[in-house]
Amino acid sequence: MLLNIKNLHVAINGKEIIRGLNLGVNKGEIHAIMGPNGTGKSTLAAAITGRDGYEVTAGEIWYKDRNIVGMSAEERANEGIFLSFQYPVEIPGVSMTNFMRTAINAQREHRGLASIPAGEFLKMMEEKKKLVEIHDKLTNRSVNEGFSGGEKKKNEIFQMAMLEPTLAILDETDSGLDIDALKVVAKGVNQLKTDDNAFIVITHYQRLLDLIVPDFVHVLFDGRIIKSGGKNLALELEEKGYEWIKQEHLV
């Protein structure tokens, strides 16, 4: 199993948000995580990617047969975990090109490889830009600075394409996207999907899952996964809302 989360408890400032979560993800799978606001979806993403301030108070996160709790965010990234941010951060003064080259070289160093030759890097940039239909002018600008909401999300997928993660977590990548941008993002994800990687897609809406078809759908409520199913579960949720699952859970 690529990712195996066992009885995970996560607290922020002493307040427990994730309360006994179990989740297993194999290579080649797409998992969707759905659920009402404030149930811990983004907290789960932060805990898997190693954000400071998200304290794992109990449980384990096994990734590639190692418990990664306690591992730094950068080491997890270099081991192939990627987070597409719900709110990508603007970093004035750091150009996209140099940001990506630094990241790629950090990853290569982690794997004992030499820095990427300039020509190879530029070729790679060109290739991946096409994938997400990203404009040249965006990669010449500072990271996310002055990007529209759609451009920022495309930029996340572009970075994902550059870093070729084994496990990618998409945190509400569809929020704030119009249908055209959504299609571009979905196309990018579908092209990047292989038998050797896996995706966790956090979303509120079925419409993204029409385009990125999940193998499993999980409903997160009150810090736990309270129901899992196939892609039809998402359709059912779209139709009936979350109330019936909550009721079922409470009973």
Place this chain on the structure above:
Amino acid sequence: MQQGLPLDEMLLGTFERSKGLIAANDTPKVSRLRDAAMEIFRECRFPDSAHEKWRNTPIESLTEEDFVQQLSPSQADKNLEEMFRCEVHNFDTEIVSMLNGWYYDKKSDLRTLPDGVVVGSIGAAMKAYPELFETYYGEIAPYALNGFTAINTAMAQDGVFILVPDGVKANKTIQIIKMIDLEENLFVQNRNLIILGRNSELSLMHCDDSINQHCSLVNTVSEFVVGENAQLKLYKLQNLNDQSGLVNSTFIRQEANSNVKTNTLTFNCGLIRNCVQVMLNGPGAHADVLGLYLMDKQQHVDNQIRIDHNAPNCTSNELFKGILDDQASAVFNGYIHVARNAQKTNAYQNNNNILLKPTARINTKPFLEIYADDVKCSHGATVGQLDQEAMFYIRSRGISEANARLLLMYAFASDIISNISIEALRQRIDDMVKKRLRGELSVCEKCVLHCGSPEKEYHFDIDYSKL
């Protein structure tokens, strides 16, 4: 020299005994100013932190040290040619060397370059151009401003004179390298007079360095006359040891449609007080007054910037940025004065700071005083830490915490660096900033440009050229 006395008493005594030697090259006006300034100094002495304008700068920690003063140049026992040799790739400068406060040139102390620019020691220039000294000397720097400008006017013996005649565009950047190297605590005073004629152009670097580990106190006053439609670029690089102090006062008078850009880059020094005062006296003049300070340990930097809008249609842009680590502290006082007739003034002032540790301190005070009614003025100041959201974003892409910090600090400094229009110099300063941010530079070995020994390149594995 006389030891054991407080610095101010020692200076007063020396002046009484040695005025003849001190004033040996003087024009009548320079000599008169010495007496007048000494009277001021006798009254006000050196400022201390009880003075409002020095409140957050513990200058007495330096003025209460024991110093020696040299009334004539000491014999150089080192290979000075080697010491001042400068090898910046693709950057050919005209070097003016000052050792322990004395103009140093084996061949001549006043020379005319092929393009017509005159460069030399202030003493030699007083003899060659007495009329220029009668007209300009002491007119731009107010000697009664404080004890430092007063004692400089009274006792400074040497410094650099540059004359760029009307219509002359200086071919090469002139680089003043001031080096302190003595096995004693040295008090140095320099006085510079730089005159740009109409339609002339000059790029000037002013490097203050120390290569010893002794305490020194350097008190420099520079007067700049920038003629109509002239262009001046001034880069000040400050790199002295942690024991030393630098009081650097720069006064610039601009005539109509002139354009001045000053960039004060403070990399290292125990205590620095920079005063930049720009007088926009002719319509259509523009000044960019920029600065970057990167301080750590117990270092302190104080930037006092004053822009006087004395004529209509002038613009000024002030931007100082600083990164403070450890127990370092900084002061920024920005003051824009808009005279009643200075309509259509456009003035902008900003000071941004990053404090890396809770023990670092900044006192920032932007200030506007406006008497005209049709003006656009804005000011702002920020103090913050590195953005934690951005830190996580960068680290989540696999970049180490240390490199993420460097990236963010460099990004913060980059808009000051990108303003350096001489490509080779920008790259050099870029390297120095990176090196400084890595904490690898505490005291520069020779001059900041590493004369004689090209330093290795510094990378964060990032090509910053495209920033």
